[in-house]
């Protein structure tokens with residue numbers, strides 16, 4: 001019986017899940033979760049081409065201030081994020097910046113505020129298949145520092161807050177009960193989302209760079225919630241996050 005070595009699958013070819021081929025992407029990719037947010041990135045770009053849209057993974061490539069930029073949606077959660085990251089890396093992406101939405105678990109963070117990740121608590125199953133339990137999920141330091149600089153600048157202009165710190169990646173949106181949220185709050189975690197754990201671990205293992213900036217969608221400890229109609233603030237937060245990520249790509253020549 002022969003087995004398939006997946007480390008060689010798709011190298012130099014159109015990728016099985018995300019449908020992109022070498023030459024169709026930049027060296028830097030912005031990663032929203034939702035495919036419907038890829039066109040929001042495209043609004044900032046010129047010369048945009050839709051490269052592929054397979055399953056939850058939609059990809060567009062264009063230019064921002066003369067720099068080639070790709071946007072690819074990861075879908076929700078770590079399994080599809082790991083696949084998107086692996087396949088983007090196989091076609092030449094060397095910097096991955098997640099532009100997400102995320103729920104705050106510290107008081108005083110409001111929908112639309114900007115959250116830059118300095119590290120992720122790995123409460124997901126995917127990364128357990130890649131690395132041992134104590135392995136850290138951390139973003140690239142220069143990307144993180146530039147995202148923080150850009151977030152602070154844009155937040156001041158837009159009259160929102162920019163907050164930097166630790167986040168958690170959960171697998172189960174509807175299993176985030178009060179005990180879990182209270183524990184994260186006590187341990188100083190700022191916010192919860194569902195993808196950065198896989199993004200950071202895959203990036204580290206493959207020798208590329210990753211970072212994350214999120215827009216706050218809701219606050220699980222002080223009751224400000226997207227789920228009761230704060231979508232305008234969230235949309236402004238997404239636009240601000242995209243701008244911060246694009247300016248980071250330009251500043252660091254990613």
Ligand SMILES: O=P(O)(O)O[C@H]1O[C@H](CO)[C@@H](O)[C@H]1O
Nearest residue numbers: 032033034076100101193194
């Ligand atoms: O809006 P995105 O970027 O998908 O991020 C957040 O929204 C989804 C949950 O509602 C999860 O994917 C979470 O990480």
Ligand SMILES: O=c1cc[nH]c(=O)[nH]1
Nearest residue numbers: 102103170192193194
């Ligand atoms: O994990 C998550 C992500 C966004 N919002 C939540 O309430 N939980």
